[in-house]
Amino acid sequence: MAAIPVLPKLVGERVKRREDPRLIQGRGTYVDDIKIAGMQHLAFKRSDVAHGRIRSIDTSAAEAMDGVEAVFTGAQVMEMLAPMPIATPFPSPPHRVLATDAVRYAGEAVAVVVASNRYTARDALDAIVVDIDPLPAVVDPELAMTGRPTVIHPEFPNNLAVALLPSGTGVSADGKVDDSAIEKAFAAAEVVISQRMVNQRLVPNAMEPRGVVAHFEPGKGSMTIWSSTQNPHILRTMIAAMIGLGQDQVRAIAPEVGGGFGAKVNIYPEEYVAAAISKRLGVAVKWVEDRSEAFVATTHGRDIIGYVDLAARRDGKVLGLKLRLIADIGAYNMLLTAAVPTLTMLMANATYDFPAIRTTLTEVFTNKTPTDAYRGAGRPEASYFVERAMDMLARELGLDPAEVRRWNFIARDKFPYATQMGAVYDSGDYEKALDLALKASNWNALVAERDAARKEGRLVGLGLAMYVEVCGLGPSSSLPTGGWEHSQVTVERDGRISATTGASPHGQGNETTFAQMLADQFSVPIEHITIHHGDTAIVKQGIGTFGSRSQAVGGVALHLAGGKVKVKMKKFASALLEAHEDDIVFENGRIAVKGSPASGKSFADIAAYAYVPVPLPEGLEPGLSDEAFFEPANNTYPFGCHISMLEIDRDTGEPTLLKFVAVDDAGNLINPLIVEGQIHGGLAQGIGQAMLEEAVYSDDGQLLTGSFMDYALPRATDFPRFELHSSVTPTPVRASSTRPSMRSPRSE
């Protein structure tokens, strides 16, 4: 008998992304590639002004145009759709799907055209006459808090969506506040660092803008909706509820999705309107966002001001932290808007064993595009506030910024660690990450280089920051959708494997990493495995991909489902090979009796037997397919330490990054190549925010950085070579010890 080729173990290997060949050859199918016979096209009329009362909307000229099927104003849409739903427990003003009485940000849609093609639909927008009485606009949250110069929602005086919500030491679950610990900390302080910090507003800018095709089939009474979304199952739930169908009557499909960065978690007005109009007219309708719309009509990120006070002793030991947050949430609450800044509060401990922390959160309405989840969603903001304060403390005391951090770390023997903010950090070893970063960057040499450069009159600086982030969202107690993930694994009749995941990857590479896991679990070639996702008719249940959960939660569900199928396959093999189940092994594409590989059968032979089970082993059903839901007991809290060196041009003030060293601890890595890609993206995002990007508004509420000519998205040439290193600290709360790969870096 010929020797059996050995299949290498794939988990932990740098397997190239299986998704890439089709994507980089233009062979992916995105929403805009979906075409349905008789399909109509939508275009949305948007307000040019940031704040005003709608006096009238005249659609008659647009309706008279050739090719225009219908025009619906906000008031007409209101007859089809209830107000926008949200998923946070905070009070929220009424938010019509399209504006009816007033517009509250530039870009808010007031009417929609249905036409035979996209160009006609767009032409018709110019024929709609919208008469708006302008009102004063406000774009500065700290001005808006005074109620001047305007009140955006009459139900919310002083524009306060959330006012001084407390959290931290001395704040009990029922909202009782005891100030004694935080007051004691500041009374004992030998030094207090106080600083107002601004974490500016950003535009998410996925490469693929949003888009939706809604296809209601009157004969069946059911709807199929394609959308560029991160979470098709949540979309299905929301669409069904809004248009009055059952969840069994709506099929949601996320085809290829060209990035989401959190902004495609939200379910948007355009998706509800497309579904409602398709149902009303009985035809398929398509809407694809253009880039100019994406800048104003897709939710923004960040925009939070932190007033930071850090109380410490002169030896560098921190006694207490006060963090007063003012979040500018824009004009409305979207799906998760109000919850995002609460994650800034949750992560206020950062990597430190602070004895007392008090945070308060105020959320303010302004005449700007609403904010929602984006790239870490609240957690990178906390890292920024705390880490900058730690640097200021070190400078004030003349101490080494690395050592000041070390003295305040949560010690490695304290995990799992319950923070002052209510999180339970699963595991961590912050000194290990710090020491690795100092060593890998050759920190002492960098300090010498910096000092030498400064002697020459050059402006060279060296920076260091720690981070920790809540990832792997999350237990069902923390998410209104449920916090589990689902997977089904099927060994097909020919021995190939189909698997589904409710995680809906859109750049994370799970078609590759999940196939690596199954290849090892069943000892079959990765080429024999297909991962299905993003279609609620194929993927029975799911939550989606956000909050760094696809691998950490979805990956475990996959592993559990695979394990169930493997147990059953062993029973079939046991019957066929006449050996005890416990002696059956999966090796190199074969299933054999332990110790005698030649005795075995091919994986495909056992699979075929399971589907034509003659004889059927007692107590077994035919077939090899099973599913699992995985509910995590806790989040995971990956961490790391990043070091950068930069020079500022004395003549121009321009900064140039000279060096960037990143140590990230994401536990055991399924695929280091993909993780590094995610980290590269994360660094690009973080550096982009630090050095280039900002959504800038004029005082009257116009987005001045409304195109890539003015919004400085970083280019590859803006970065130095990234030097990446990892430490590995397994998590105790998982069946598999995979942490999510990095959220503060650019992953979802």
Place this chain on the structure above:
Amino acid sequence: MIPAGFEYARATSLDDALAKLKAGGDGGKLIAGGHSLVPLMKLRLSEPRLLIDISRIPDLAGIRERDAKIVIGAGTVHHDLATSSLLRERCPVVSEAAATIGDPQVRNRGTLGGSIAHADPSADMPAVMVALNAEIHLKGPKGWRVVPAVNFFQDLFTVDMAADEIIASIQFAPVRTAAYAKLYQRASHYAIVGVAAALEVSDGTIASARIGLTGAASHARRLTQVEKALVGQPPSTEVIERASHAAALDAGEVNSDIHASAEYRRAMIPVFTRRALAAALARA
């Protein structure tokens, strides 16, 4: 892009383009690389009824040297300017400036003629053409016309060119001792401030100097005070420094926008004047 509807016609020659332009009347518009026009059409700030594509006219192509002049067809794309061995050898400032424009996609489509005709106040090439004392060769219904670059740029997006004319070529005597220095607007890669310096040095003296400035004001212009401070002087660091300081006085009114205040722009003009002069002299 979802522009307003338009007709499209491809011109096969300069005269064919002129005929089509005439036939198109007010609604006709020339398009070459489209990198200035298409963004306007996308926003429907421009809604031409007829686009006349001049990107494949043989007469508008190519970079050559003729009678001690460099002749560049107006349809030449920035990438070809950046990589032309003739320009890199005889007049490297053009290649240098072209390489700073936008990004590879822009440089592969955008043309020299388009950049000059559009006259964006922050475009790079107008400053270079002013410094090189380039001639803009135009053809219209009445025949040929030649306009010096310094007169061509008149105001914001305003040039000495009639609606029925086409830029055929840009011609200039090559200057080796010339350089371009710019402060990038980080989103668009247009110039916040861009300075092109073209010098002639003989026997240890700066014999002539032409300095072009872009980004600072409504249109590209010369910095004559800087030029005066240089001519007849030795090419020393002190002379460069003194001449650069003259640039701030020379600049006149300067722009202010979200990327740079007027104060910052004004402060950057001497900085980039100095850098351009030093780089030019490094080629002497």
